[in-house]
Amino acid sequence: MVVLGKARLFFLSLMYHYVVKFCIGGDVITSTEYIRDPASITSSGGRYRMGFFSPNGSANRYVGVWYDNVPTNNVLWVANRENPILDSSGVVTISGTGNLVVMNGKKELVWSSNVSNSVTDAKAQLSDSGNLLLLKNSSNSSANDADPLWDSFQHMTDSFLEKMKLITDSRTNEKQALTSWKSPSDPSIGSFSASLDLRNIPELYIWNGSSLYWRSGPWNGNIFIGVPKMQSVYINGFSLVDDHEGKVYLTYSFAEASYLSYLLLKSNGDLVQPYLNQNSSSWGIVWSSHTSDCDVYGRCGPFGICNANKSPICSCLRGFEPKNSEEWNRGNFSNGCIRRSLLQCNGTTNGSSTAGKKDGFLKLAMMKVPNSGIFYSTLKDDCPGNCSINCSCVAYAYDPGVGCMFWIGDLIDLQKFSIGGTTLYIRLAHSELDEKGHLKEIIAPTVIIGTLTVIVTIWFARRKAKKQALNKSKEKHLSGGEAPSVLMLGENLSRVEFQEFVKYKIEELAAATGNFGEANKLGRGGFGPVYKGRLPNGQEIAVKRLSKASGQGQQEFMNEMMVICKVQHRNLVRLLGCCAEGDEKMLIYEFMPNKSLDTFLFDPLKRVHLDWRTRFNIVDGICRGLLYLHRDSRLRIIHRDLKTGNILLDEELNPKISDFGMARIFGGNENQANTRRVVGTYGYMAPEYAMEGRFSEKSDVFSFGILLLEIVSGRRNTSFNDEDECISLLGLAWKLWNEDHALTLVDPKIPATCFEVELLRYINVGLLCTQERAKDRPSISTVISMINSEIVDLPRPKQPAFTVRKINQDADSSGQSQRTCSANDVTLTILQAR
Incomplete structure (x- = not known):
């Protein structure tokens, strides 16, 4: 047993x-x-x-x-x-x-x-x-x-993971939805759901039962414009895809494979983005849909505007008053506001002196646009006219990725942001206009047509006169030089009549900068010293003052002013105005508190703030700025002096390309140009430009490739001595790439093993951008696809330019070796015979 x-x-x-x-x-x-x-x-x-x-x-x-x-x-x-x-x-x-x-x-x-x-x-x-x-x-x-x-x-249940697809079928209106838990201890379906709405331009909605609880604002191709901190860089590749079979879906992917984060619809209706902090091994929140009571849909009712920084948070739009004053004063804002004065389209104003006068528009900046807009892919300049001739139109706005947006009926879910948002124009009766120009009066179509005719006539006349003046200048210019793009500063300055462009007096700028004192000096570039200033209204500015000893002068001054005033992008620095009195020439920019990229990247102490995600954001921002200059702006611009010193950083370390004194504008069919006046910075110049004076979009791509390798490595391209084995950072990168040791190039501050795939891809792209022949380099649009892994298999680079040290055999007679790069970072102007 x-x-x-x-x-x-x-x-x-x-x-x-x-x-x-x-x-x-x-x-x-x-x-x-x-x-x-x-x-x-x-x-x-x-x-x-x-x-x-x-x-x-x-x-x-x-x-x-x-x-x-x-x-x-x-x-x-x-x-x-x-x-x-x-x-x-x-x-x-x-x-x-x-x-x-x-x-x-x-x-x-x-x-x-x-x-x-x-x-x-x-x-x-x-x-x-x-x-x-x-x-x-x-x-x-x-x-x-x-x-x-x-x-x-x-x-899906309550979590939206990377590579998931939140799908809505436009034909059947069937929707996939995130559904909240009933409570943190009960995963059964709660009262909140989140889905895509496609009735107009796609928006992300959160519903509480059948009631709208929160909305993201329209999708503009990169971001939801009603999410103030949302940037295409920040969101790591969110995209809205139309499969052309009626289905539209939202998806996303992170740049870093090891990054643990997702979107979660909580049981209280809050959509949040948790992430795992690798250092503290704890979960934090990157973003939340509800940071204040203003984020609840329609918090202030029709025509009410919500501002979380004010108390009470709700107020009526200008020209409106509470519909129920007693309820409003008790803090019940749901009834919203009503107009004080009828619009012209809706009848007379009761026999008042303003009867028959045109309606106007109230301009509100940094706004969350209201719900239920009507969208048209029309030009920005057509928005006010199209709204004014439609008596039902009560507001309009414009976004480059959406087009014109118009609203009829009640305006609901208006919110004032402290950053981001869209400029919104509210239609008001003439009696609500003030005399200070805060409201823009509607201009009759006949006046618009007449004004445009005069402008076009003057433009053609000035263009003809400018061509004649340039031809005379070329005949008189010294042999071997390049004809300047402008002749007389005072004459041409009067032609710069751009919107919101200010001509400052030297006394104003002297007072703002402490008489250009050393304490306010931010640094010095090829143009001259740059000073921090504060205007009487409290606005901080950066003043670039032309040095009399500078190799740059009138041409670069006017070139930068006229180029940068015509372009506008989040990754380009904004020029506020200029000053030209006597021998003094100054440019006034928005102030960038973190100065330039090189002050962080090449500083052993500050470099710790540039983790890999931040560097990724900086690279992506530079790419977006270059893409705008090369392809998307109304002008086609070659920067010609792209380097770390010309990449400025705002308070959140977002990059902005600066210094357009050397920039050149290309014509519509122009792909390449020659110059006898080579300008730029040694170490960043493409070989065909440095040696032959030929420049194109691909010469900017070469400079970007050098910049990309510097961002990855934390080293200057020209930081190498004669005793070093490699002539430059580019030479070192090529050597390590061939030896399959490319990761040793990476800045020690970056944990290379955590981001190995991305880092190798960036080094590969940097080498492709710096190829010897311009035709072998990718365009900047292709570069963006490469770094965002939209192009999976990258080509293997050939040997880049400037990677071989050339030593003069007759050292005794020459006394030096021939270097392809200088050891400084100063912008140079070279007169070179051809």
């Missing part, structure tokens, strides 16, 4: 291990390899885990997916959210019909993938993206199959 007992015990033990083996799989569940509570499976890369869990404060058991090996297991997807298991007897397996199912200890069905056309031989697999897939159980099927039988990404 003892022998039989031992044999039975051995047999039961063997069966136990057999069952455990087939109850705990790697990343797969089949009909024989199932999981029983508390077992689980893990994705092949070890990032996600699927198994049984109990929410905080609950004993109920659910099947879910969460991040593995993190301090707090944030559950990202739940299977049986409406039907919990009351004990620890649950099993996840594949049923006889080929469905993924959850069963309790009584073998009762708790949840099913419920696929009607499933197969008998199926398996479930947890992918490295967190997607749970139901696949055909064949030898060649995997979690990468493009056409699974069922997948959890198509049945």
